[in-house]
Amino acid sequence: MSETVRGVVACHGRLAEALIDAVERISGIKGALVPVTNSECDKGLIEQRIATAAGAGPAMVFTDLPSGSCLIAAATLARRQNAIVVVTGVNLAMLIDFVFHRELPLAEVAAHVAASGHKAIQVPG
Amino acid sequence: MSLLLFRVDDRLIHGQVVIGWGRPLGIDFIVLVDDAVRESSWEQDIYRMGVPPEIEVIFANREEAARDFAQWSGSSRRGILLSGSVDTMAALSEAGVAIPRLNLGGVHHNPGRVERLPYLYLTDEELRLLEKMERSGVEVTAQDLPTATPMALKALV
Numbered sequence: 001m002s003e004t005v006r007g008v009v010a011c012h013g014r015l016a017e018a019l020i021d022a023v024e025r026i027s028g029i030k031g032a033l034v035p036v037t038n039s040e041c042d043k044g045l046i047e048q049r050i051a052t053a054a055g056a057g058p059a060m061v062f063t064d065l066p067s068g069s070c071l072i073a074a075a076t077l078a079r080r081q082n083a084i085v086v087v088t089g090v091n092l093a094m095l096i097d098f099v100f101h102r103e104l105p106l107a108e109v110a111a112h113v114a115a116s117g118h119k120a121i122q123v124p125g
Numbered sequence: 126m127s128l129l130l131f132r133v134d135d136r137l138i139h140g141q142v143v144i145g146w147g148r149p150l151g152i153d154f155i156v157l158v159d160d161a162v163r164e165s166s167w168e169q170d171i172y173r174m175g176v177p178p179e180i181e182v183i184f185a186n187r188e189e190a191a192r193d194f195a196q197w198s199g200s201s202r203r204g205i206l207l208s209g210s211v212d213t214m215a216a217l218s219e220a221g222v223a224i225p226r227l228n229l230g231g232v233h234h235n236p237g238r239v240e241r242l243p244y245l246y247l248t249d250e251e252l253r254l255l256e257k258m259e260r261s262g263v264e265v266t267a268q269d270l271p272t273a274t275p276m277a278l279k280a281l282v
Contacts, residue, residue, distance in 0.1 A: 042135040
């Protein structure tokens with residue numbers, strides 16, 4: 001079995017906290033995701049916050065936009081640390097899927113949650 | 126003048142620049158003046174990811190920016206010139222780049238910097254450079270987004 005993947009949600013403002021709160025209310029799983037905000041810091045400090053949240057083991061960093069300070073910081077960190085994978089465009093469906101698949105190898109989790117995130121975007125009717 | 130905004134923002138190209146300022150200004154290009162990013166192709170790829178394909182992103186170091194400024198400012202297209210530091214803008218000004226107004230959009234905390242606004246921390250040396258720019262004719266204001274009220278440099282001292 002693979003080492004459990006830690007989830008870090010790095011977003012603008014208070015979005016990460018709100019997303020994690022919703023995940024915990026829906027899934028009942030607490031502590032699988034760590035929020036990081038980019039408020040009041042430059043990209044160096046955001047990177048530091050993400051690194052602290054990710055720890056030394058395998059980690060998946062979810063960012064809100066496919067650009068900007070959160071992604072730059074996460075991608076910079078992932079270039080130095082092989083055990084970190086970055087997924088952009090975070091949504092609630094993706095995070096819920098993540099908390100139930102943290103035992104999979106990192107690359108598999110990334111593919112899995114990205115597919116879930118895409119699948120959740122629909123135009124009903 | 127086709128460079129519509131000269132901005133200091135240590136997050137470089139991000140949402141406030143592309144969406145907050147870029148949309149109302151209707152920009153066609155962004156010039157990012159940063160010596161380190163100019164040398165890093167992977168960082169350039171990431172910064173490009175967040176910019177709509179119709180907006181060109183030009184990466185320049187200080188020397189290239191001073192050299193090509195006339196071309197950008199004479200262009201019929203609309204652009205933003207962006208750097209991550211007061212030092213870089215001061216150096217461009219010293220090198221003869223004509224900056225009519227300088228927007229302080231985001232400089233965050235670092236040792237030696239003092240909070241002037243929640244999104245703006247400056248050392249005394251940075252403040253001195255800005256005051257020097259203002260004496261040379263540059264109007265310096267702090268304003269993170271177009272919807273915010275601009276603050277004059279003297280109000281930050």
